[in-house]
Amino acid sequence: MIDELARAENAVASxxxxxxxxxxxxxxxAVLDATHRLQQRLAAVQLAAVRELDGRGTAVAQGASSTTAWLRHRLRLDVSAARRLVGLAASVDVAPPGVREALASAAVSVEQARVIADTAATVTASAGPEVAEKAVGVLVEWARQFDPTLLRRLGARILDHVAPDLADAAAAAALAAEAARAARDRHVTISTQTDGRLRLSGTLDAESAALLRAVIDPLSAPTDPEDTRCAGQRRHDALADVCRLALRTGELPENGGDPAQIVVTTGYDGLTRQLGAGALDVGLRLTPDTVRRLACDAAVLPAVLGGAGQVLDVGRQRRLITGPLRRALVLRDGGCAFPGCDRPARWCAAHHIRHWADGGPTSLDNAVLLCGHHHRHVHQSDWVVRLGDDGHPEFLPPAWLDPDQLPRRNHYHRRT
Incomplete structure (x- = not known):
């Protein structure tokens, strides 16, 4: 298989x-049609490989928290694309063979295959595998004429064509399956852009969508004739208002032992002269005006850095003794420090590089932030954690994974 794929790659390169x-x-x-057919055939091969790797637990064995996280890191995908790839591989694997055959023969596209696999799963649950196979055959034929959106709409009433006597009962089952899919597919993705802003995307289930609209719509409604904001800007500002209201309730859960708070960092030289631009503990840059405005209505904790980025002083709160050390860890690591992990700092715990039971001190030089999965993985595997010459954590993989045991670092939380 590898030799054949190498020949195909050379042919495509030419x-x-x-x-x-x-x-x-x-x-x-003709070239357009041929490349499209080739994409679908390759997708069938890729999905088979993804499903087999997922079944073998390769991702977890290599230190990733899931196959999705492993694919994102290895193939440099965004997390939503990696999640879709794993989900489609699983759907096609359990679907009737006709779905895989149609994709491998380029009779359907990847998105059409997703629709057919989802429909087949619904029909199997309500009418059995034999009827599902008939439904797949009909949907593959329809795929010659209809795009994925229309195909899904037609698939909702596929039993009218392949099993009319079961259609009414199956319609109710289809509604239940759709509700289950909505629960499964619900997600919100927060992506950091190069200029420090965040991009929000995702899919809400019906109940959450109703809650969001109930909160956002009145806050984003145009009430002032002189308001020049567009609808998208009003919704943005309404979401920020909701976050401020949530912070003021005092009922938010703690982040790793600290209450919800803002940490602003600034260079030591700039601090001795006047307040310059700041950075939040999640790496986002702030203008001096924004820093001063935040200081008026939030508990801003000063964290002073030296010229090489060492933490010289961290604002202290009397409520928690370990608060300053954790804030220093967040400033240094940004989130889970394990290579390839993008879990944020609020999901992480502090791990002793030299274990506490072995006499390791509780200090910045002996600590690293790890999410729950990688905290367990480091304790149970042969990965070695150490601080590099620049004071930032690096990880040595076990010899079976990398015979040279070259140190690896996490690049998802870098601020520069």
Whole structure:
């Protein structure tokens, strides 16, 4: 299989160097069709590999918290794309064979295969595998004419065509399955952009969507004729208002032992002269005006850094003795320090590099932030944690994973 894929890769590479401008319009259309067919055939092979790797537990054995996290790191995908890949591999694996065959023969696209697999799962639950196989055959034929959106709409009443006597009962089952899919697919993704802003995306189930609208709509409604904000800007500001209201309740859960709070960092030289630009403990940059405004209505804890980024002093709160050390860890590591993990600091615990039971001190030089999964993994595996020459954590993989045991670092939380 590897040899065949290598030959296919070489063939595609030779096509990539060809001059598309020299082709006729008819030939260009043929190229488009051929590349599309090839994409679907390759997708079938990739999904089979993903499903087998997932079944073997390869990702967890190599230190990742899940196959999704492992694929994201290895293939440099965003987390939603990695999640879709794992989900589709699982759906196609349990679907009737016709779904895999259709994808491998390029009779359907990847998204059409997803729709057919989901529909087949619903039909199997309500009418059995034999009826599901018939439904797959009909949907594959329809896929020649309809895109995934229309195909899903038609699939909702597929039993009218393949098993009319079961259609009414199956309709109720389909509604239940749709509710289960909505619960499964619900997610919110928060992505940091290069300029420090955040991009929000995701899918809410019906109940959560109703809650969000009930809160956001009145706060984002235009009430002032002189308000020049567009609808998207009003919704943005309404979401910020909701977050401020939540912070003021005092009922939010703690983050790793600290109450909800803001940590602003600034260089030591700038601090001795005047307040300059600041950075939150999650790495986002703030203007001086924003820092001063936040200081008016929030508990801002000063954290002073030296020229090389060492933590010289961290604002103290009397409520928790370990608060300053944890804030220093957050400033240094940013989140889970294990290579390839993007879990934020609020999901992490402090791990003693030299274990407490072995006499290791509770200090910044002997601590590293790890999420729950990687905290357990480091304790139970042969990974070695140490601080590099620059004072930041690095991890030595076990020899079976990397015979050279070259140190690895986490790059998801870097601020520079």
């Amino acid at each position: 096509c990539a160097d060809a001059a598309a401008w020299a082709l006729s319009e008819r030939d260009l259309i």
